[in-house]
Amino acid sequence: xxxxxxxxxxxxxxxxxxxxxxxxxxxxxxxxxxxxxxxxxxxxxxxxxxxxxxxxxxxxxxxxxxxxxxxxxxxxxxxxxxxxxxxxxxxxxxxxxxxxxxxxxxxxxxxxxxxxxxxxxxxxxxxxxxxxxxxxx
Numbered sequence: 001x002x003x004x005x006x007x008x009x010x011x012x013x014x015x016x017x018x019x020x021x022x023x024x025x026x027x028x029x030x031x032x033x034x035x036x037x038x039x040x041x042x043x044x045x046x047x048x049x050x051x052x053x054x055x056x057x058x059x060x061x062x063x064x065x066x067x068x069x070x071x072x073x074x075x076x077x078x079x080x081x082x083x084x085x086x087x088x089x090x091x092x093x094x095x096x097x098x099x100x101x102x103x104x105x106x107x108x109x110x111x112x113x114x115x116x117x118x119x120x121x122x123x124x125x126x127x128x129x130x131x132x133x134x135x136x137x
Contacts, residue, residue, distance in 0.1 A: 006045035009065040066113025077120035
């Protein structure tokens with residue numbers, strides 16, 4: 001039986017990457033070493049691992065989490081945009097906008113190439129509404 005699931009981001013700079021998620025998204029440290037940091041916010045977990053650490057198979061050491069889009073759904077994307085971008089230090093890779101498929105969101109780059117997509121769900125337009133299932137299977 002599955003008891004937990006969370007992303008572990010491979011990075012070249014564990015301290016900077018962990019600080020990014022603590023400082024901008026309110027994650028708190030639950031375990032910290034120079035090579036690994038475990039973070040939690042409410043029931044959500046995220047970890048950061050040095051990409052050169054010996055626990056990574058030798059054939060994959062040195063690779064970072066680039067090419068990953070990490071979605072963070074929030075209650076008020078506009079308020080977070082003001083805090084992080086308008087009044088804060090981040091520059092969006094994708095400026096805030098509302099999508100026909102049912103999201104208002106913006107994307108910011110995180111350390112080592114991860115993109116963080118901050119989202120508040122919105123009603124989809126009629127063109128997309130039929131693509132949503134009415135019940136979870």
